[in-house]
Amino acid sequence: MVCNCDEAEPGTFKDHMLLENKPHLILEGMLLGAYGIKSNHAFIYIRGEFKAGYEIFTQALAQARAAGMVGKNIFGTGYDLEVTVQRGAGAYICGEETGLLNSLEGKRGEPRLKPPFPAIAGLYGMPTVVNNVETLAYLVPVLQKGWEWFAAVGTERSKGYKIVSVSGHVQKPGNYEIPLGTTVREIIEIAGGLRPGRTFAAVQPGGGSSACIFDEHLDWPYDYESMSKAGSMLGSGAFVVFDDTTDFVKAAYNLIRFFAHESCGQCTPCREGGHWLEKVLHRFVQGRGLPGDMEMLLRVSSSITGLNLCALGDSIEPFLKSVLVRFPDRFEARVQGRQVAGVR
Numbered sequence: 001m002v003c004n005c006d007e008a009e010p011g012t013f014k015d016h017m018l019l020e021n022k023p024h025l026i027l028e029g030m031l032l033g034a035y036g037i038k039s040n041h042a043f044i045y046i047r048g049e050f051k052a053g054y055e056i057f058t059q060a061l062a063q064a065r066a067a068g069m070v071g072k073n074i075f076g077t078g079y080d081l082e083v084t085v086q087r088g089a090g091a092y093i094c095g096e097e098t099g100l101l102n103s104l105e106g107k108r109g110e111p112r113l114k115p116p117f118p119a120i121a122g123l124y125g126m127p128t129v130v131n132n133v134e135t136l137a138y139l140v141p142v143l144q145k146g147w148e149w150f151a152a153v154g155t156e157r158s159k160g161y162k163i164v165s166v167s168g169h170v171q172k173p174g175n176y177e178i179p180l181g182t183t184v185r186e187i188i189e190i191a192g193g194l195r196p197g198r199t200f201a202a203v204q205p206g207g208g209s210s211a212c213i214f215d216e217h218l219d220w221p222y223d224y225e226s227m228s229k230a231g232s233m234l235g236s237g238a239f240v241v242f243d244d245t246t247d248f249v250k251a252a253y254n255l256i257r258f259f260a261h262e263s264c265g266q267c268t269p270c271r272e273g274g275h276w277l278e279k280v281l282h283r284f285v286q287g288r289g290l291p292g293d294m295e296m297l298l299r300v301s302s303s304i305t306g307l308n309l310c311a312l313g314d315s316i317e318p319f320l321k322s323v324l325v326r327f328p329d330r331f332e333a334r335v336q337g338r339q340v341a342g343v344r
């Protein structure tokens with residue numbers, strides 16, 4: 001059983017907050033999850049930067065061990081469970097479950113070819129369940145209150161609660177626990193709304209890997225099916241709001257630079273394509289885009305998607321394509337070597 005606390009998806013900041021504020025909840029979820037699948041060893045992989053969370057969690061683990069909840073023959077039941085805490089070294093790709101397993105084994109954090117999936121052959125070749133911190137934390141109230149409690153909210157197919165990390169151009173960025181199906185507009189309002197005098201431009205509803213959604217989606221329910229129908233995804237629940245002051249050219253450059261930097265380099269489309277797009281977008285940022293570049297950005301990014309070992313490669317296209325298609329004037333202005341008035 002592995003708890004994934006690598007949390008590096010751009011815009012996501014819920015897992016380390018849970019780690020710092022609810023370490024016992026995560027640990028209890030891990031213990032219950034491990035017991036449920038008859039595992040005798042649970043691991044938590046914590047992003048290297050989360051030093052405070054690591055220390056807090058380690059303390060909670062020592063308390064649980066002292067109380068007889070971890071170790072040999074737990075509460076005299078004959079059930080043994082060891083818990084290992086492992087710190088990462090700040091590579092986004094180590095959040096991908098098989099990259100994480102390789103890193104845990106002391107190898108380079110490179111994703112594995114699937115199948116076999118971790119549930120068949122995971123850590124040290126053993127069947128392994130990898131779950132996110134939030135998933136495991138919810139195990140505890142679900143078992144205490146029953147699945148009916150969790151399923152009582154949400155939509156027909158997307159049941160329950162979700163922690164949404166709202167950031168960007170809102171007045172009260174933060175983590176908000178909402179029933180799935182809350183509308184996009186309501187989430188913006190829960191986070192304090194837009195800044196005075198500003199108008200809405202877009203939301204990236206599922207972290208850096210997701211495409212933007214726009215005005216026409218404001219009253220759509222925030223759930224897995226609707227976000228997918230809108231051409232995006234709910235992903236990690238990172239909800240980044242952009243108002244009319246956004247420089248989408250710079251935003252796209254920033255994100256592509258991130259993915260290019262974090263590519264592990266195993267797949268040619270991801271490794272070469274990411275850096276190529278980064279270079280071209282850098283030209284745009286400097287107002288030196290060339291005629292034909294916009295078409296080329298679309299062509300190159302679409303030729304990366306679907307040809308890689310892991311989903312990092314497929315994360316390169318969505319944001320870029322969504323803003324390029326929606327706001328072509330912003331890019332075109334940089335081809336001609338001039339800035340769009342009013343955009344920082």
Ligand SMILES: Cc1cc2nc3c(=O)[nH]c(=O)nc-3n(C[C@H](O)[C@H](O)[C@H](O)COP(=O)(O)O)c2cc1C
Pocket residue numbers: 004005006007008009092093094095096097098130131132133135136310311312
């Ligand atoms: C590049 C990449 C990075 C990822 N990073 C994380 C991460 O930081 N945390 C996480 O829980 N899942 C991450 N994932 C997803 C994991 O592979 C895996 O699906 C997840 O831990 C399963 O958790 P869940 O089913 O409980 O949501 C990432 C996936 C990819 C492709």
Ligand code: SF4
Pocket residue numbers: 093110111262263264265266267268270271308309310311312313314
């Ligand atoms: S898609 Fe990119 S990050 Fe994923 S395995 Fe291939 S090269 Fe590595």
